[in-house]
Amino acid sequence: MNKTILITGASSGIGRATALLFQEKGWNVIATMRTPEKESELKSLDNVLVNKLDVLEIDTIKSSLKEGIEKFGKIDVVLNNAGYALMGTFESAKRESIIRQFGVNVQGLFDVTQEVLPHFRANKEGMFINISSIGGKMTFPLMPLYHSTKWAVEGFSESLRWEMAQIGVKVKLVEPGGVATDFGGRSLDMQHNPELTEYNEFVGAFTKAMQASMDPSNMSKAEQIAEVIYTAATDGKDTLRYRAGADAKQLLAARSNMSDEEFFTMQEQQFGL
Ligand SMILES: NC(=O)c1ccc[n+]([C@@H]2O[C@H](COP(=O)([O-])OP(=O)(O)OC[C@H]3O[C@@H](n4cnc5c(N)ncnc54)[C@H](OP(=O)(O)O)[C@@H]3O)[C@@H](O)[C@H]2O)c1
Structure with a gap:
């Protein structure tokens, strides 16, 4: 019987590329x-709901x-992928935007995971693949809220894996670096109130440097991240974390060998701050 994956946020980017890859692989x-x-x-593809x-x-x-479950009988893997970034100065962020x-x-x-769990527990197997980010392990300026969501996903997933092992369920994290998707465009919620003048110079300098560094031709393609997700789903290992993309591997390796102070200096030099 074919295996089945459920993907959140499959309309674009990483979620969509993953849907296409798994379908092509016969899932x-x-x-x-x-x-x-x-x-x-x-909708036009076989075995896709x-x-x-x-x-x-x-x-x-x-x-x-x-x-x-009615259509395919069973779900084997859930890809928790839906997400976006709220960016900007923390003082400017609207409370309802933070809650969103x-x-x-x-x-x-959490809600998708809890709703799937009775099904996985009854089957005595299943896998959650949670999309984190390099931003779940290190930070960039003006993203304290996005980072805190991805650090939450990291801590949640790492702790959850012990109890999931009791019911035969695996938990995996995929940590992409920069990926050329709608993430930095329509999915980005940028909030800065220019009346908070003390931040303006910093916001202007960082935003300019960030835009200059975000050349899509230097970023991973969503299809490459989908390949890493496919490996995580099928390698039969208990590995928790999968770094996805050359930049992710390089940056996370560098970060783990640096003191906080060395890391701050590196980021400040990188973005001319
Ligand atoms: N691109 C990157 O550089 C990068 C790096 C690291 C991690 N990530 C992570 O990768 C994941 C996918 O992002 P992407 O790069 O593929 O960007 P994307 O193309 O903008 O895709 C984001 C997806 O999330 C969906 N979404 C947003 N709010 C939702 C909601 N309330 N319910 C269900 N779906 C919702 C969007 O749906 P709509 O089409 O309806 O808006 C879209 O399908 C995110 O978790 C992101 O944090 C991205």
Whole structure:
């Protein structure tokens, strides 16, 4: 019997590339998204079920899972991928935006995980692959809120793996570096109030340096991250963390060999701060 993966945020970027790769490899794919009515390509493929799942709406999590299990009989892997970045000065961030950032990147991931668990526990097997980031292990300026969501996903996943082992379930983390997707475009929520003039020079300098460093041709492609996710799903190992992309491997290795002070100096030099 084909294995089945459920993916959140499959409308674009890493989630979409992963849906296409697993389908090509002969898996059943439950490609979930907020607006399935806009999707056509994935709907045209064999063994792909496209349905609605907004991680902020628990009813859509329940209905998506129910429909997926009815169609394919069983879910083997859940890819918790849906996410976006709230960026900017912390003092400018609206409270409702902070709640939304944690709602999508953290509470949404918790809700999907809790709703799937009875199914995995009954099957005595299953796997969660949670999309973290290099930003779950190190930081860049003006992203304290996004980073704190990914650090939360890291801590959650690392601790959860012990209890999951009791029921035959695996937990894995995939940590991409920069990936050329909609993440830095339509998915980015940038908030800075220029009336907070003390920050303006810093925000201007960092934003300029960041944009200059974000050349899509130097970034990983979503398809490369999908390959790492496929390895995590199929390698039969108990490995927790998978660094995804050349930059992720290089930056995380460098960070783990540095003191905090050395790391701050490196980032300040990199971004001309
Ligand atoms: N790109 C990078 O450089 C990078 C690096 C490290 C980690 N990541 C992580 O990779 C994951 C995927 O991002 P991406 O790069 O593929 O960006 P993307 O192309 O912008 O994809 C983000 C996906 O999340 C979905 N999403 C947003 N809010 C949602 C909600 N409430 N419920 C369900 N889905 C929701 C989006 O759906 P809509 O189409 O409906 O908006 C979209 O499918 C994120 O967790 C991100 O933090 C990205």
